[in-house]
Amino acid sequence: MSWNINRNLNADALERWLAEMEKQIRAASPVDPPDLETLPDLLREHWGQWFSLKGAARQQAFDRVRAWVIEEEIEAVRRTRDSATCTGCQAPFAFYWQTSARADRLRQKPALCLKCHRKAEEDKAREKRMDEFREANPLSRHYLHQKGSPPRPAQYAAVMNWREWSDDGDRLSQGLVLVGDSFTGKTTAVYHLFRKLIESGHAYPAVIVNAGQLNTIPERVMDRTIGEFMEQLQTAELLLIDDLDKVRITPRVASELWNLFEVRLREHESPVFITLNTRTQRDFIRLFSGREADSHKVGESIYNRLRQACQFIDFDVTGA
Numbered sequence: 309m310s311w312n313i314n315r316n317l318n319a320d321a322l323e324r325w326l327a328e329m330e331k332q333i334r335a336a337s338p339v340d341p342p343d344l345e346t347l348p349d350l351l352r353e354h355w356g357q358w359f360s361l362k363g364a365a366r367q368q369a370f371d372r373v374r375a376w377v378i379e380e381e382i383e384a385v386r387r388t389r390d391s392a393t394c395t396g397c398q399a400p401f402a403f404y405w406q407t408s409a410r411a412d413r414l415r416q417k418p419a420l421c422l423k424c425h426r427k428a429e430e431d432k433a434r435e436k437r438m439d440e441f442r443e444a445n446p447l448s449r450h451y452l453h454q455k456g457s458p459p460r461p462a463q464y465a466a467v468m469n470w471r472e473w474s475d476d477g478d479r480l481s482q483g484l485v486l487v488g489d490s491f492t493g494k495t496t497a498v499y500h501l502f503r504k505l506i507e508s509g510h511a512y513p514a515v516i517v518n519a520g521q522l523n524t525i526p527e528r529v530m531d532r533t534i535g536e537f538m539e540q541l542q543t544a545e546l547l548l549i550d551d552l553d554k555v556r557i558t559p560r561v562a563s564e565l566w567n568l569f570e571v572r573l574r575e576h577e578s579p580v581f582i583t584l585n586t587r588t589q590r591d592f593i594r595l596f597s598g599r600e601a602d603s604h605k606v607g608e609s610i611y612n613r614l615r616q617a618c619q620f621i622d623f624d625v626t627g628a
């Protein structure tokens with residue numbers, strides 16, 4: 309209970325309590341402090357003790373009146389108890405106007421019981437999160453409206469059943485790497501998974517980038533927007549990198565990608581989702597085969613990091 313008399317008490321009640329508090333505090337210290345100069349030595353030794361006792365008595369009086377005010381405040385709210393019928397679940401429910409002044413002024417009873425009210429708020433928040441997701445990812449219009457059964461039902465189900473944590477709170481997976489040919493439904497599956505996670509309210513915001521956007525990295529290095537861009541990818545709750553193998557991986561891009569996976573998987577411990585047509589480790593590393601041998605090594609490190617943290621799902625295997 310907060311010490312919030314302004315909200316619920318009228319001025320008369322407040323005056324009454326202040327007067328009572330003053331009375332009690334005065335009663336707690338009936339004697340004026342003695343003049344030190346005139347005290348005999350013996351009494352002077354006890355002066356400090358007398359002073360602190362007086363202080364304690366004042367504090368007690370203050371606490372007592374405060375407790376009384378709080379009690380009165382609760383009682384005042386209790387007296388405004390009323391009932392209404394929920395327009396959601398049709399059940400009668402009790403509610404409090406909080407102050408009699410409010411009851412006189414508002415008259416309009418609440419339409420929803422607390423449970424239905426919370427549910428309505430949650431629905432609204434979920435709708436807002438999905439709107440923001442659709443707005444930030446214009447392609448979602450296409451992927452979220454994919455009708456019909458997925459081309460690879462087993463793999464699609466594996467994606468939809470992805471879980472970061474077990475019921476016991478153990479980490480199961482830090483993301484998915486979906487490999488396989490085009491038109492096997494890899495990207496659609498991740499969009500559907502993101503929708504499921506966003507609707508369940510656990511993960512937000514979600515960022516989706518494709519090769520086209522990652523291919524702007526060299527430009528962004530030039531115009532100095534690279535930091536802002538990479539930070540967005542690092543901090544998103546969910547990240548999908550679509551068609552990673554279509555990215556032109558220069559040494560600078562390779563080091564940005566390495567840094568991105570390090571920050572997400574190790575520092576922030578947030579998941580990563582990747583789709584690519586490349587299936588083998590050798591082909592993956594070959595994507596990094598710029599003129600510099602270092603690039604090769606970065607590719608190998610990224611592959612090993614992803615292997616270690618994420619679950620790989622092969623969309624080319626049929627009849628699985």
Ligand SMILES: [Zn+2]
Nearest residue numbers: 394397421424
């Ligand atoms: Zn209800």
